[in-house]
Amino acid sequence: MTAISIPDDSLFGVDNLPYGVFSTAGTDPRIGVRVGDHVVDLAAALGDDVFAQPTLNAFMAQGRDRWIDVRARITALVAGDIADDAVHAVEDVTMHLPIAVADYVDFYASENHASNLGRLFRPQNPDPLMPNWKHLPVGYHGRSSTVVASGVDIVRPRGQRKGPNDEAPVFGPSVRLDIEAEMGFIVGVGSPMGSSITPDRFAEHCFGAVILNDWSARDIQAWEYVPLGPNLGKSFATSISPWVVPLLALEAARIDTPVQDPTPLPYLQGDEKWGLDIDLAVEWNGEIVTRPPYAQMYWSPAQMLAHTTVNGAAASTGDLFGSGTISGPEKNQRGAFIELTWGGAEPVTVAGEERTFLQDGDEVSISATAPGVNGGRIGFGEVRARILPAD
Amino acid sequence: MTAISIPDDSLFGVDNLPYGVFSTAGTDPRIGVRVGDHVVDLAAALGDDVFAQPTLNAFMAQGRDRWIDVRARITALVAGDIADDAVHAVEDVTMHLPIAVADYVDFYASENHASNLGRLFRPQNPDPLMPNWKHLPVGYHGRSSTVVASGVDIVRPRGQRKGPNDEAPVFGPSVRLDIEAEMGFIVGVGSPMGSSITPDRFAEHCFGAVILNDWSARDIQAWEYVPLGPNLGKSFATSISPWVVPLLALEAARIDTPVQDPTPLPYLQGDEKWGLDIDLAVEWNGEIVTRPPYAQMYWSPAQMLAHTTVNGAAASTGDLFGSGTISGPEKNQRGAFIELTWGGAEPVTVAGEERTFLQDGDEVSISATAPGVNGGRIGFGEVRARILPAD
Structure with a gap:
């Protein structure tokens, strides 16, 4: 288990928590959230398959109540220890287009x-x-x-x-x-x-x-x-x-x-x-x-x-x-x-x-x-x- | 088995054979081809799952050689007898948007x-x-x-x-x-x-x-x-x-x-x-x-x-x-x-x-x-x- 340490001057503190789609060597693109200089693999950390997808679309379609709920769960998650295999250094990941663009x-x-x-x-x-x-x-x-x-x-x-x-x-x-x-x-x-x-x-x-x-x-x-x-x-x-x-x-x-x-x-x-x-x-x-x-x-x-x-x-x-x-x-x-x-x-x-x-x-x-x-x-x-x- | 009869003045003779997406009461949209006043269910008639889809996109993506080949197969098909459950009168079907529109x-x-x-x-x-x-x-x-x-x-x-x-x-x-x-x-x-x-x-x-x-x-x-x-x-x-x-x-x-x-x-x-x-x-x-x-x-x-x-x-x-x-x-x-x-x-x-x-x-x-x-x-x-x- 790992506790993510966030540098004091980080632009990716717990008040940010942006979503993206990332992969590591030999793995499929999936959804992560950036915390400090790390990326948390949300499917691994939260055990929810909607985050195993290669775009944010399915999660986004779930609506604002769900966005609020997931944000609260991530906030709680990063305040404690996270399983090692759910955390990657930002320099070790490749980022992808985060959404399937409609219009x-x-x-x-x-x-x-x-x-x-x-x-x-x-x-x-x-x-x-x-x-x-x-x-x-x-x-x-x-x-x-x-x-x-x-x-x-x-x-x-x-x-x-x-x-x-x-x-x-x-x-x-x-x-x-x-x-x-x-x-x-x-x-x-x-x-x-x-x-x-x-x-x-x-x-x-x-x-x-x-x-x-x-x-x-x-x-x-x-x-x-x-x-x-x-x-x-x-x-x-x-x-x-x-x-x-x-x-x-x-x-x-x-x-x-x-x-x-x-x-x-x-x-x-x-x-x-x-x-x-x-x-x-x-x-x-x-x-x-x-x-x-x-x-x-x-x-x-x-x-x-x-x-x-x-x-x-x-x-x-x-x-x-x-x-x-x-x-x-x-x-x-x-x-x-x-x-x-x-x-x-x-x-x-x-x-x-x-x-x-x-x-x-x-x-x-x-x-x-x-x-x-x-x-x-x-x-x-x-x-x-x-x-x-x-x- | 049915032989489709095509009226002499039909605009949907064997020189046309347009593709569309249709459904009948209680069934899912799938791909058909229009022949005279009938619609031939291509998944049923040709046994190919690409035609069981609700849009033409997957079939279209297969390319021109495949378009030529399927057209020849449909031409042969409608010259003979077709299984009854693969043929619908055009007035019995509902037509849908035929493609998933990209740009x-x-x-x-x-x-x-x-x-x-x-x-x-x-x-x-x-x-x-x-x-x-x-x-x-x-x-x-x-x-x-x-x-x-x-x-x-x-x-x-x-x-x-x-x-x-x-x-x-x-x-x-x-x-x-x-x-x-x-x-x-x-x-x-x-x-x-x-x-x-x-x-x-x-x-x-x-x-x-x-x-x-x-x-x-x-x-x-x-x-x-x-x-x-x-x-x-x-x-x-x-x-x-x-x-x-x-x-x-x-x-x-x-x-x-x-x-x-x-x-x-x-x-x-x-x-x-x-x-x-x-x-x-x-x-x-x-x-x-x-x-x-x-x-x-x-x-x-x-x-x-x-x-x-x-x-x-x-x-x-x-x-x-x-x-x-x-x-x-x-x-x-x-x-x-x-x-x-x-x-x-x-x-x-x-x-x-x-x-x-x-x-x-x-x-x-x-x-x-x-x-x-x-x-x-x-x-x-x-x-x-x-x-x-x-x-």
């Missing part, structure tokens, strides 16, 4: 990001925000099959682009490959077609959150996106962090959103606060280049889920929705390189080299932390990937 | 439709087509979880709309509920992330086709769709016909697409013809109001799949992609009511009543046929649904 929707909920992109993509417009932006959380569906786990290399996508001076579009590897630093929210309990989820019922449906990198080929996107939105500029890959932080661990992070003016329509209103005080940091080749603040996001994830279902669209266990790029008002808070380098016009120095967009071999890691209920901070870990050249 | 993408491949919608949504633009339209098959991802089988009622969606004279958006049931008459194509064999499917390898990957109705709330769509494309205006429901016509049955329907000028980039070129001579008919409350010709579609489904994967996006068994609304050059060939009634300005008379958009209780059925290899025609059946009022 994936990406939003656009940062006013600073939407304004910056409006100025860059539509400089002719006097108002960088579209007229609908402050009335609804704008979002679009993305490709579920290319949501991948942290650590999976990203092959530079090929596609069409047409610069302002090109007579016709050209084809080739993207020359403006970018990131979008986002948070992703995971639906545990869905809702049937014909029903809706109000903002105040968010906690019954949303299981937890991850960090999300919405890789974006800006040159492909700029040429393709009118009038039906982004497609190949985004669909090649979306990376998420391996540890799903339960919504239950984010109680101390809940804050008001910024003032929403004009007041949203009633279906987007609620009494519960679902702004979230999460701090992100983006590392480019080992150097932190920007620190996007989730607290600045205009639309809350509860509003995003309410909007997604208000037309009667079904929600499903495993639905993933991204917040959209998180950008604060300051330059060093911008969550995409197109904003950070102002469309490539203002290169940044990264580990001694000038960069605008991503080069082959570059590595990006996005990490995030939030206040925990015990007065310290809790971590989301990181989502990390390296860029491989196009074939 | 769903909807295209916009009709030049007439894109031009008409450009004139209606962006009247200020001198050219109704966007500059990219003739260079790439424009498409966007839709919601997989709301793809439903023919016969499932459609609840009128609620959402935001803002008319030109509204000071602020209003919320309520859509007042411009529309159809889009499309064909849907189903991926049987996918491709891994980082690879692509060229147009000439279409037949190795595409299992078959269905009729697809992409229900559209035009008022919700018009307000929400800039800049990231349609979302709630489409995500509430997409209906597909229950019988998947194998690509192998469409050999006689293959034609050249219309001349593509300018010549598409090389990745969109191929030697194989994948234009398709499919005739659709749209019935509104029992009256045929339009006959969209698939033969007029500018982009072929092989080009759509090539485009979807050229950036390295994975394709999966069960991926569904819609052609986009099929509209011919004539008014009575337009595949959406917004075009047929020119944005509601020119009502049509339907079964004695004036109509612009869909009213509660209206029923729409879309059917389709194509030339078969034996000189007659083969049928796709129909996709039918009724509109229920918003709650």
Whole structure:
């Protein structure tokens, strides 16, 4: 039997307890919870087969009462001794995609990001925000099959682009490959077609959150996106962090959103606060280049889920929705390189080299932390990937 | 033992043999093939458990050689006597959604439709087509979880709309509920992330086709769709016909697409013809109001799949992609009511009543046929649904 010792400054203390899917050499992927620098094998420790599965979906579908109960059982478990074969050092495990992704929707909920992109993509417009932006959380569906786990290399996508001076579009590897630093929210309990989820019922449906990198080929996107939105500029890959932080661990992070003016329509209103005080940091080749603040996001994830279902669209266990790029008002808070380098016009120095967009071999890691209920901070870990050249 | 007799004028002769998922009273959904006015239970008739499953996915994933082999076995089977308990009259079975939908993408491949919608949504633009339209098959991802089988009622969606004279958006049931008459194509064999499917390898990957109705709330769509494309205006429901016509049955329907000028980039070129001579008919409350010709579609489904994967996006068994609304050059060939009634300005008379958009209780059925290899025609059946009022 082992008592897990948790370092005092750990971002994975008993106020966090995120879930993930892990394997050790020669074993099948199964569900674990991170405690300090260890991973507890939940099927082994709790003797419950729902945790022997290769995704969190079946557990998530069991609902909030069960999430609360299991969290209490894990809390009791880690306070005592655990069977040796149920505990692994975090460096000895391989992490996998934690969920089977059902529908994936990406939003656009940062006013600073939407304004910056409006100025860059539509400089002719006097108002960088579209007229609908402050009335609804704008979002679009993305490709579920290319949501991948942290650590999976990203092959530079090929596609069409047409610069302002090109007579016709050209084809080739993207020359403006970018990131979008986002948070992703995971639906545990869905809702049937014909029903809706109000903002105040968010906690019954949303299981937890991850960090999300919405890789974006800006040159492909700029040429393709009118009038039906982004497609190949985004669909090649979306990376998420391996540890799903339960919504239950984010109680101390809940804050008001910024003032929403004009007041949203009633279906987007609620009494519960679902702004979230999460701090992100983006590392480019080992150097932190920007620190996007989730607290600045205009639309809350509860509003995003309410909007997604208000037309009667079904929600499903495993639905993933991204917040959209998180950008604060300051330059060093911008969550995409197109904003950070102002469309490539203002290169940044990264580990001694000038960069605008991503080069082959570059590595990006996005990490995030939030206040925990015990007065310290809790971590989301990181989502990390390296860029491989196009074939 | 039974010998199935096939009426001479049947659209479901031995040159068709579409697959579907059916059940009879008190039994589980399983795979059948339609022959004349009968459904042959393939698990019972062929003794192969892959057909005892509730979706076509496992069979589709077995690949084209297997699709050819099974088709030959079914052809031999229906030429002789079949065990009585493996044959059901089509009126005795309930049809289900034939596939588990992986990613769903909807295209916009009709030049007439894109031009008409450009004139209606962006009247200020001198050219109704966007500059990219003739260079790439424009498409966007839709919601997989709301793809439903023919016969499932459609609840009128609620959402935001803002008319030109509204000071602020209003919320309520859509007042411009529309159809889009499309064909849907189903991926049987996918491709891994980082690879692509060229147009000439279409037949190795595409299992078959269905009729697809992409229900559209035009008022919700018009307000929400800039800049990231349609979302709630489409995500509430997409209906597909229950019988998947194998690509192998469409050999006689293959034609050249219309001349593509300018010549598409090389990745969109191929030697194989994948234009398709499919005739659709749209019935509104029992009256045929339009006959969209698939033969007029500018982009072929092989080009759509090539485009979807050229950036390295994975394709999966069960991926569904819609052609986009099929509209011919004539008014009575337009595949959406917004075009047929020119944005509601020119009502049509339907079964004695004036109509612009869909009213509660209206029923729409879309059917389709194509030339078969034996000189007659083969049928796709129909996709039918009724509109229920918003709650």
